[in-house]
Amino acid sequence: TQLLEQSPQFLSIQEGENLTVYCNSSSVFSSLQWYRQEPGEGPVLLVTVVTGGEVKKLKRLTFQFGDARKDSSLHITAAQPGDTGLYLCAGADKTGNQFYFGTGTSLTVIP
Amino acid sequence: GAGVSQSPSNKVTEKGKDVELRCDPISGHTALYWYRQSLGQGLEFLIYFQGNSAPDKSGLPSDRFSAERTGGSVSTLTIQRTQQEDSAVYLCASSFTPSSEAFFGQGTRLTVV
Numbered sequence: 130t131q132l133l134e135q136s137p138q139f140l141s142i143q144e145g146e147n148l149t150v151y152c153n154s155s156s157v158f159s160s161l162q163w164y165r166q167e168p169g170e171g172p173v174l175l176v177t178v179v180t181g182g183e184v185k186k187l188k189r190l191t192f193q194f195g196d197a198r199k200d201s202s203l204h205i206t207a208a209q210p211g212d213t214g215l216y217l218c219a220g221a222d223k224t225g226n227q228f229y230f231g232t233g234t235s236l237t238v239i240p
Numbered sequence: 241g242a243g244v245s246q247s248p249s250n251k252v253t254e255k256g257k258d259v260e261l262r263c264d265p266i267s268g269h270t271a272l273y274w275y276r277q278s279l280g281q282g283l284e285f286l287i288y289f290q291g292n293s294a295p296d297k298s299g300l301p302s303d304r305f306s307a308e309r310t311g312g313s314v315s316t317l318t319i320q321r322t323q324q325e326d327s328a329v330y331l332c333a334s335s336f337t338p339s340s341e342a343f344f345g346q347g348t349r350l351t352v353v
């Protein structure tokens with residue numbers, strides 16, 4: 130069962146453009162993580178958000194956790210080819226012992 | 241070790257054969273996870289270990305799938321009587337505690353022909 134739906138599923142943009150990826154669920158999560166995965170590699174953690182309404186910035190990436198802790202967004206400013214990859218959100222259940230991964234967003238940034 | 245290690249990196253097997261996939265987590269990590277990923281898709285949870293016990297086996301697709309972990313370290317995922325729909329990348333991750341950052345291996349690409 131996929132508890133987390135990501136949109137869009139695929140995104141192809143030109144270098145320099147901005148984009149937002151959404152991660153939505155009907156479930157409440159105790160925390161939410163965003164990962165980035167390159168081809169042939171495992172996912173690598175970008176950020177963890179734990180408080181409803183929390184906003185974290187990582188250089189050109191801005192992550193937001195919804196007030197109700199059911200959804201999150203990732204905004205990338207001035208995308209670069211190096212941002213290309215599969216972006217995955219993962220929500221922790223109330224026990225904190227299990228992370229449910231989203232459906233993924235495949236991003237391609239064209240030089 | 242320096243990171244999570246999985247072996248083999250690639251496995252091609254005939255339909256109906258059994259396969260064993262191995263995961264060596266980062267030393268000291270108590271939590272270990274197995275996921276399955278189809279091409280370009282998200283991760284499907286299979287099983288979670290805390291130490292040697294598996295509190296959550298709910299993601300195992302069928303009774304052909306089993307997993308164990310010994311010594312709080314190495315884990316093996318076994319698929320019996322493989323089917324073509326089992327073809328996927330199997331990813332293992334470990335974390336120091338269940339709620340902390342998960343570190344992933346590079347995965348085992350399984351192809352059932």
